[in-house]
Amino acid sequence: MAFLQPNMALPQPMRAPQASTAPESQSAFFSPRSRRQLGLLAAGVGFFAISTAITRRSIVRRYKATIPKFYQPSNRPNVQVNGAMEAFEALNIATVNVLSVGMMVTGGMLWALDISSLKDLRSKVRTNLGVDPIRTDQDAEEEIEEFFASVLARKEFKALRGKKGIKTKDDEDEKNHKS
DSSP: OOOOOTTSOOOOOOOOOOOOSSOTTOOGGGSHHHHHHHHHHHHHHHHHHHHHHHHHHHHHHHHHHHSOOTTSOTTSOOOOOOHHHHHHHHHHHHHHHHHHHHHHHHHHHHHHTTOOSHHHHHHHHHHHHTSOTTOOHHHHHHHHHHHHHHHHHHHHHHHHHHHHTOOOHHHHHHHHHHO
8 A cells, every 4th residue: 555645635526516505596686787777777766856855945945935924914925036047947957857857767778678888789779770780880990991992092093084084984975965
């Protein structure tokens, strides 16, 4: 029998991989991707709550300003109206409300359509338009460069033909139609 050294490991029998204790079908609702998608929706909801509080506070302040003081005649209003400032405040409140609702709707739509990045959005739009979704912007730029190069080459060729006095069949047909 061979002499065994104490730091030498003995072969261990192979064990079957253990099943994870976490549920395998963890809800996609709580996945990191879904949480990232719901971030914009949550921000929109928070922003909407703040804008609702601002709107409510403004309305209550305006209402309280119309109530006459205790010893004031009720047939004379005590409010000095500044139309420009009221219009400015109304525009600001409406803008905040519309932006918060838009943010909420956008976040909800991105979550519902399973879009979490600009890359996802591009691939979905390209798929719906019938374009290759894998194609990159670099490929599109190269295609546009080739198109412009061919157009400019044709234009340059026409200019050179005109300088040399070379007539093509199209030029002769055009001359015959004019006469």
